Structures are given as C-alpha cells and as structure tokens.
Amino acid sequence: VRIGLVGAGWAAAQHAASLAALGEAPPVVVTDPDAARAERLARDCGAQVAPDLGALLGHGLDAAVVSTPTGAHAAAILPLLAAGVAVFVEKPLSVTPEDAAAVVAAAAASGLPVAVGYQWRAVPALEALRRELAGQRVALLATLGIGITQARPWFTDGALSSGLLGERGSHHLDLLDRLGGPVAEVRAVRGGVRVSGAAPVGSADVMTVSCTYTSGAVSTTALVWASPEHAAEQSLRVVSDGGHYLLALDPDFRLTGRSGHRDVLVDSAEVPFVRQLARFLAAVRAGTPDDVFCTPEQAARTVAVVSAAARSLDTGAAEPPGYELVSPW
Numbered sequence: 001v002r003i004g005l006v007g008a009g010w011a012a013a014q015h016a017a018s019l020a021a022l023g024e025a026p027p028v029v030v031t032d033p034d035a036a037r038a039e040r041l042a043r044d045c046g047a048q049v050a051p052d053l054g055a056l057l058g059h060g061l062d063a064a065v066v067s068t069p070t071g072a073h074a075a076a077i078l079p080l081l082a083a084g085v086a087v088f089v090e091k092p093l094s095v096t097p098e099d100a101a102a103v104v105a106a107a108a109a110s111g112l113p114v115a116v117g118y119q120w121r122a123v124p125a126l127e128a129l130r131r132e133l134a135g136q137r138v139a140l141l142a143t144l145g146i147g148i149t150q151a152r153p154w155f156t157d158g159a160l161s162s163g164l165l166g167e168r169g170s171h172h173l174d175l176l177d178r179l180g181g182p183v184a185e186v187r188a189v190r191g192g193v194r195v196s197g198a199a200p201v202g203s204a205d206v207m208t209v210s211c212t213y214t215s216g217a218v219s220t221t222a223l224v225w226a227s228p229e230h231a232a233e234q235s236l237r238v239v240s241d242g243g244h245y246l247l248a249l250d251p252d253f254r255l256t257g258r259s260g261h262r263d264v265l266v267d268s269a270e271v272p273f274v275r276q277l278a279r280f281l282a283a284v285r286a287g288t289p290d291d292v293f294c295t296p297e298q299a300a301r302t303v304a305v306v307s308a309a310a311r312s313l314d315t316g317a318a319e320p321p322g323y324e325l326v327s328p329w
C-alpha cells in the first residue's frame with residue numbers, strides 16, 4: 001500500500017513506527033507546513049517531502065494518514081478522498097459537527113475506507129467486555145481520564161482544537177457511546193482548581209461530564225489534563241444488571257470483573273494503536289470500507305457529544321447531542 005503522511009508531528013511519527021512494526025512498506029511521502037518537521041520524519045522513514053497536499057497527491061497514493069491539528073483534518077481529507085485516496089485520520093474527526101458531516105458524506109460518496117483513530121476501539125479486552133454485556137442491561141458507566149498531556153501550540157486555538165473535552169475526553173466519550181448506546185443528554189462542569197497550569201480550549205484542566213442514555217443508563221467521566229508530576233490513569237467501570245467490570249486502559253489493557261458468581265479476567269498484549277492501522281490497511285487491500293474499527297459515522301457521533309458537552313459548559317444546562325437516536329453498532 002503506497003502511503004502518504006499529512007502532518008509530521010507526534011502522532012504521525014507513531015503511525016510511521018506502527019507501519020514498521022507491522023512489516024508494512026514505509027510511507028512514500030510526507031507533507032507538513034513546518035518543512036523542518038516534514039524533512040526530519042521523511043528522513044527517518046526514507047520518504048520524500050511534498051511541499052503541500054497538492055504535490056503529495058502527485059505521488060500515486062493508495063492511502064494517507066492525516067495527523068494534522070484536529071481543526072485541519074477535514075480540509076485534508078476531502079481532497080484526498082476526491083483523488084481516490086483512502087484515509088486514516090487521527091481523532092477527533094473534527095472540531096465542528098459541520099466538518100464531521102462533510103467528511104461522512106464524502107467518505108460515503110467515495111466508497112473508500114476511512115478510519116478514525118480511536119484506538120481504544122481496537123482493544124481486544126473491549127470485545128470481551130461487549131461479549132460479557134450481551135443480554136445484560138448497562139446501568140452505570142464510570143470512566144476516569146487522568147492523562148499527562150504534552151501541550152502543542154495549537155491546543156489553545158479553538159479553530160484547531162476542541163480542548164480537554166475533544167483531545168482527551170473524546171476517547172472516553174467515544175467508548176461510552178459504543179457501550180451505552182445513544183446519548184440523550186450531556187452535562188459538563190469545569191473544575192475551579194488548576195492542576196497542570198495548562199489553559200486548553202474550554203479554559204479548565206479538570207472537568208466532569210455526565211451523560212444520560214436512551215437505554216436508561218447513566219455515565220460519568222472525570223477528565224484531568226495532568227502534568228508529569230501526576231500518576232496517569234485511564235480506566236472504565238461498567239455496572240450492568242448482571243455484573244461489574246473494570247477495564248484498565250493504557251498503557252496496559254486488562255478487563256477484570258465479576259458476573260453471575262464468576263470472575264472475569266481478560267488480558268491482551270496486542271497494541272491497539274497498531275492494531276487499528278492494521279485493520280485499516282486490510283480494509284484498503286480488500287476494498288471493504290466498513291471493516292475498520294471506527295468509521296466516520298461513528299466518530300461524527302462523538303464530535304456531536306463533545307460539542308454538546310462544550311455547549312453545556314457555557315449554558316450550565318444538559319444538552320442533547322442532536323444526532324439520530326439510533327444505535328449504529
């Protein structure tokens with residue numbers, strides 16, 4: 001598969017490393033408005049540098065990995081799809097629901113695989129959790145995201161970043177939408193005490209988000225944009241009418257719990273960040289657009305939930321995500 005990289009920052013370097021780990025061919029071309037970054041990553045991969053997206057398209061690509069700041073994703077994806085290039089794009093899909101809708105429509109019209117990088121969907125223990133929950137009713141979801149975040153210059157720009165809610169919280173909100181089903185309403189609250197000194201979009205580094213689901217389930221999400229002084233923790237608890245489970249997320253992935261007088265333990269050594277790219281490349285080779293871990297439709301739902309949470313920060317009210325209240329799973 002001939003792959004190009006759009007954006008040559010942190011995430012792009014991780015994806016180049018994933019290609020090497022999978023034994024795939026390295027990227028053939030890299031573009032980034034920061035020429036020094038593009039040249040550094042291209043040198044590391046043995047790729048060429050293209051001065052812009054138009055020049056990148058001249059390299060006869062099958063697929064591109066888009067790792068630009070979030071607000072610049074759609075402007076890269078639309079011309080790639082129009083040129084017949086399949087796209088793996090980092091999460092969140094976009095800052096605005098309008099950009100997300102444009103990508104969903106373009107992806108459907110192209111018939112090409114488009115995958116969005118919510119790597120926790122590729123955690124094998126999540127599949128085990130979904131099997132456990134089959135036939136049970138989810139009652140409570142509680143997720144904790146205390147993450148050490150290295151600030152990027154664009155994190156404080158509302159046109160490029162959706163802040164703590166989108167850049168970190170959307171990993172959690174995406175998992176919750178997958179497990180809890182359609183979100184009826186979202187309420188988000190800012191914390192008043194700074195813990196890291198960062199001032200991301202949304203102007204707080206501590207937040208809680210509560211969702212109600214059309215199923216009757218409720219969820220709570222606690223988000224902290226932490227500094228290296230803190231211990232990181234990413235985890236999800238699920239209480240259903242039949243069991244109680246804990247999914248530890250990053251850097252180790254392990255499901256524990258108890259259901260019907262039976263202990264549950266599922267460990268997986270597979271790296272989801274790499275597994276999601278492998279699944280995308282398999283979909284490109286097979287020409288099966290729906291066979292990716294996160295489709296644009298699914299990621300657009302998460303953009304809608306994040307946007308509703310951001311509105312709620314300002315209105316103080318519970319806000320509906322405004323997406324179709326059907327489960328796409």
Ligand SMILES: NC(=O)c1ccc[n+]([C@@H]2O[C@H](COP(=O)([O-])OP(=O)(O)OC[C@H]3O[C@@H](n4cnc5c(N)ncnc54)[C@H](O)[C@@H]3O)[C@@H](O)[C@H]2O)c1
Nearest residue numbers: 006007008009010011032034067068069070072090091152
């Ligand atoms: N899945 C994850 O766990 C994860 C982790 C980190 C970042 N991300 C996502 O990856 C994306 C990039 O984040 P990052 O941490 O790599 O940021 P970064 O700042 O390290 O890299 C972004 C790069 O994009 C370049 N860029 C800006 N505009 C561009 C354009 N129009 N075309 C091409 N390149 C452009 C910048 O010059 C920069 O080099 C974001 O959407 C972020 O949310 C995901």
